[in-house]
Each structure stands twice: as C-alpha cells, then as structure tokens.
Amino acid sequence: MVAVVATSVLIAVLIAVSVVASYGFAWYSWARVDHPVSDRFALLMLTNGTWALFTLAGMLSPTDAIATRWSAPTAIISLLAVTAWFLFVVEYTGDSRWLPSLVERLVVGEVLVYAVLYVLNPADLVTVEYGVGHYGILRLPYEELGLLADGQLLYVYVLLGVSFVFLGRFFLRTRNLYRKQAGIILAVTLLVTLANAAFFAGITPHPRLDLTPIFYLVQTVGIGLALYRYDFLNVVPLAANTLLEEIDDPVFVVDQDGLIADRNPAAASYIEAGIDRPTLSDVTIDGLDTVLRPCDGGTTNLEVTTPHRDGDRLTTVVYDVRTTPISDRYDIVRGYTVVLRDVTDREAHKQALATQNERLEEFTGIVSHDLRNPLQVVDGKIELARQTGDLSHLDDASDAVDRMETMLEELLHLAREGQTIDEKAEVDLESACRAAWGVVGTETATLVVETDTTVVADGTRLRQVFENLFRNAVEHGGEDVTVTVGSFDGGFYVADDGPGIPEGARGDIFELGVTSESDGTGFGLAIVERIVEAHGWTIDYTDSEDGGARFEVTDLYPSVLTER
Incomplete structure (x- = not known):
C-alpha cells in the first residue's frame, strides 16, 4: 500500500x-x-x-x-x-x-x-x-x-x-x-x-x-x-532544394547564428572530425569566416586566397566563394549556403597570360630602344675602322657586342622568370639564403640570418630572389658589406649597411633598365619584383637601420578577399 x-x-x-x-x-x-x-x-x-x-x-x-x-x-x-x-x-x-x-x-x-x-x-x-x-x-x-x-x-x-x-x-x-x-x-x-x-x-x-x-x-x-x-525553429528544413547532393564542390548550409546546419559529402573533409556544432571558423580554410558575412538578399561572389595543407605539403589555394541566402516560402531569410570552388589553376592561368602579355610589351620596348644604342656603336665603330684603318675601333665595337650579349642573356632570363612559377612547397628561408649566398657572397662580405621562418614558395625562384638582392647589396655596398635577412609578422626583409638608394631614385628601382652602374643592365631588381609578384607577394623598399637598403617582402600568407 x-x-x-x-x-x-x-x-x-x-x-x-x-x-x-x-x-x-x-x-x-x-x-x-x-x-x-x-x-x-x-x-x-x-x-x-x-x-x-x-x-x-x-x-x-x-x-x-x-x-x-x-x-x-x-x-x-x-x-x-x-x-x-x-x-x-x-x-x-x-x-x-x-x-x-x-x-x-x-x-x-x-x-x-x-x-x-x-x-x-x-x-x-x-x-x-x-x-x-x-x-x-x-x-x-x-x-x-x-x-x-x-x-x-x-x-x-x-x-x-x-x-x-x-x-x-x-x-x-x-x-x-x-x-x-x-x-x-x-x-x-x-x-x-x-x-x-x-x-x-x-x-x-x-x-x-x-x-x-x-x-x-x-x-x-x-x-x-x-x-x-x-534550433529547428530558426533553421527549418529549407535547404533540401538548395543543397545538391551530387555537386562536386563543397557546399555548407549556415544558419543565422553562424552554425553549419548541413553540408554535402564534398564538404565533409573541410571540417575536422569530432566537432559537434561546427561553424565557418572550423572550416579548414584560413580566414573564411572573417571574409564571409550573412547576406539578406542577393548572391555574393568572393575570391579567397589562403594557405592549404594537403597532407604534409602546404600550398596556396584560390577559392571562388558563392554565398546565397536561404529564404523560406514566407520570404523570411533563415540562413545562407556557401559554395566553394577551387579556381587555383584558372587564376594561375589568367595570371600567366597577363604576365606574358606584360613581358612581351616590355621585351619589345627593350629590343627596340635599349639595344639600338649598342648597335649604333657597333655600326659607327666598324665604319670608322674602315675609313681610318685604325683597328682599335673594333675593340670598342666588340665591347658593344659583349654589352648586347649580356643584355640578351638578361632578357631571356627575365622572360623565363616571367613565366608561371613551378609547384610551391614549404621552403626554409635560412636554407634558401645560405644557398644563394654561396653563389654571390665574397670572402669579405658578411651574411647574417635572423629568421627561422618557413614560406610556401618555388624554392628555385626564391633563391634567385636572394641571389639578385645579395648581388645588388655587394655591388652597391662594397665587398665588405654586411647583409641581414630577418622576418616580421607577415613578411621578411633583406637589409644591408651600404649607402642605400638616394630618395629621388627610389620610385623606379624595380623598372627595367634602371641602374646606377655604367656596366649594369638594370634587370636584377626587375627580376626580383617579377618573381615576388608571381608568388602573390609584394616587395617594397625602405631604409635599413644602418642607413643602407632594406627590401621588404610581404603578404606571404594572404587571405585575400576579392568581391566580384
């Protein structure tokens, strides 16, 4: 009882x-x-x-x-x-x-x-x-x-x-x-x-x-x-017709609170396992959550460039990001879909075409202008030798021919550097610097490396950047120059304790043919800029702490937002 x-x-x-x-x-x-x-x-x-x-x-x-x-x-x-x-x-x-x-x-x-x-x-x-x-x-x-x-x-x-x-x-x-x-x-x-x-x-x-x-x-x-x-009262089953199971591109359905409510099979690998209620910040694409924003109407197209790890290899990937609002049959916006499309190859091809066109124009201008002067020297000196019988004029003509050969070699080198860079991988800056210094350095010049940074780059092209910058420092700073390589947040620098570059001459130092040396071609820094830009980076000049030249390379790890 x-x-x-x-x-x-x-x-x-x-x-x-x-x-x-x-x-x-x-x-x-x-x-x-x-x-x-x-x-x-x-x-x-x-x-x-x-x-x-x-x-x-x-x-x-x-x-x-x-x-x-x-x-x-x-x-x-x-x-x-x-x-x-x-x-x-x-x-x-x-x-x-x-x-x-x-x-x-x-x-x-x-x-x-x-x-x-x-x-x-x-x-x-x-x-x-x-x-x-x-x-x-x-x-x-x-x-x-x-x-x-x-x-x-x-x-x-x-x-x-x-x-x-x-x-x-x-x-x-x-x-x-x-x-x-x-x-x-x-x-x-x-x-x-x-x-x-x-x-x-x-x-x-x-x-x-x-x-x-x-x-x-x-x-x-x-x-x-x-x-x-x-939260089914907020994210009701609205994405059944929006989310296509068959689509190869990753698709995420995001609610108004930023939670990933659903995703297709292609998107599963972009979210770490074990996360119960993932958000866009949990997607393995750096910066995706910061560049995306909920949209109340209309479709937004963005491009995101970001580092991406594929197993043990770190690469740079460009995504086309399409964001579309999800509205129910009562026209109330409940969330949005995010569709990612890997357009790395497409963007690289576009960049390569643009670069080739730009190099063609530069090459045409140099051939028609810069090579004309030594050709005129050769023509004039040969004519003088004929008229006077003085063969010493042929020595001057030979020097002009050597000058043209040097310029042609640099032009061909520049043309090659303007092509699309090879596959990128993680490169240790210190190792790249030591390798480049072994080619350029002198017995009296000093290299100081103050960084352990690793970057995603074409290793061969990156060493060429350091070779040209080191050669520039030695040629302008003297054989006893001290060159320092260091890093800062988002970039690295190459500095020397030489005389630096006069302020009035800094605006065009990366232009083709600009040089302060009588026997220089003015292609070295131009090649540096081309390689840096081919990686998607930026290079600028400033004074070093010792009053010499300092070249800063930035945007190494971009999460670039481009709205289209």
Missing part, C-alpha cells in the same frame, strides 16, 4: 512538471512568432500542457463527483492536442505546401463538431456511463465509450498514423541536422502514442490510470532538445 501511495505521488509530481514544461515551451515558442512552425509548436505545447493540467485536476479532486466533472474537458482537450500535433507536423515537414488548406480546416472542424456531440451525447453515442477509480492518493475519473467515441478513437489513431508517415518520410529524405531533428521528434511522440495505446489496452498499473500526460514531459523535453540544440 505504501508503494502504491508513493507511486501515485510520483505520478502527480511528474504530471505537474509536464504542465510547467509544456507551458514554458509554449511561451518561449510563441515569443518567436517570426515563423509559422513556432506558432504551431506553441499550440501543441499549450494543448499538451492543458491536457496534463486537466488530468491532474481530476486526479487531485477532493470528491468523486468533482473528479467526474473533469472527464469531459479532459477528453476534448486530448483531441485538440492530437489535432495540434498533426498541424505542427505538416508545417514542420513542409507537407503543407502541397496539402490543401481545406484538409487542415476539416481536421480542425471535425474535432469541434465532436466536442459538441460529446457535450450533447445524443442517445449515449459518445459516453455510456461515468465512474471514478482510485490509485493511492489519486482519483481516476473514467467513462465507458459509446459507438461514436469508438469511431472517434479510430479516427485519432489514423490521424496520428498519417502524421507519422509524413514525419518518417521527412526523416528518410533528409540528412545530418534535419535527420536528427526529425528523429528526436518522431521517437518521443511515438512514446506518447504507445503510452496512450497502453492505457486503452489496459497495460498500466491501474486499468483507469492514463499515463499519457506523463509522457508529454518526454515529448516536451525531446522536442525542446531539438529546439535548443538543433
């Missing part, structure tokens, strides 16, 4: 908790009236909570007569709860788009008509008699059903079956977040239905004890989990 009383008290407490939880979620959902699903979920929670409240009121009534009076409102509100469930499901699954609105009105109208018949109870077609059972401290009002009530009960289970078909179909055709949502809602509501079926089958601690309101607590908490954890 004590155990029965304790169990009855526990049942009353659980039903009371169910009432509070249902009304709490009803209030929360109704406060989010920006979407019809929230309204219908609130209605479902309200009817569930009221059913549990009426049941508790009957159970705790002071007399059997009062308990019996709660039977009619409890029965009617239970039917309203089933109707609210059906309306919620068709809206949540999107079946309301094809289901005629007349069907929903008929479902609501049917329960209202039955409520009137229940109150009138013509010829005892609804209820035959009322009674009250007892279990511990609880009074259990009940009623013997008539033929009309039996038919209504069959209709209720058919309506529940149809809603489960809708929800089950939605569960099977969705993935990831939406499948979790639908699975939770389906599971907890099946428990409620089974509890109600167990009552009518007499499989309860007391044949008159309906435990369905207790299982409302399970349903409320379960759907509440979907509400808070998966």
